Amino acid sequence: MLPDIVRSLGERKCFHDNHGNFYVFEITEEDGTTAYYSVFFTLSKAGRKAGLNLFISSAHLREERPYVRQIKPIRFRVLVYNTWKGKAVKPAP
Numbered sequence: 069m070l071p072d073i074v075r076s077l078g079e080r081k082c083f084h085d086n087h088g089n090f091y092v093f094e095i096t097e098e099d100g101t102t103a104y105y106s107v108f109f110t111l112s113k114a115g116r117k118a119g120l121n122l123f124i125s126s127a128h129l130r131e132e133r134p135y136v137r138q139i140k141p142i143r144f145r146v147l148v149y150n151t152w153k154g155k156a157v158k159p160a161p
Contacts, residue, residue: 069095070127073107077122081141084157089125090147104130111151120151 073080073095082090089108097103107127114121142157150157 069105069129070107070124073105073127074122074124077144080144082144082147083141090142092144093130104132106130111147113151113154120148 073092077092080092082092085091085108089110091106091108093104093106095103095105105127107124109122109124112121112123147157149155
């Protein structure tokens with residue numbers, strides 16, 4: 069599932085964890101059911117013109133919905149833009 073999740077990050081909402089990573093977790097299976105798959109990642113600049121690095125530190129299927137802190141999600145596209153521009157991304161209350 070991981071390659072498909074990474075390909076769809078542009079349309080996903082992401083959340084902060086307590087360790088400076090971001091994660092996504094809700095996916096729709098082919099049969100239309102919802103599954104929970106945690107993908108923890110960070111973004112960094114690869115160089116002036118080289119783009120960005122996406123580092124996945126952990127990815128695993130969960131049997132039930134994981135706990136979500138009461139914070140606003142952030143779109144992956146916003147994470148990319150802010151990382152490229154060197155802006156910090158802080159969790160919104």
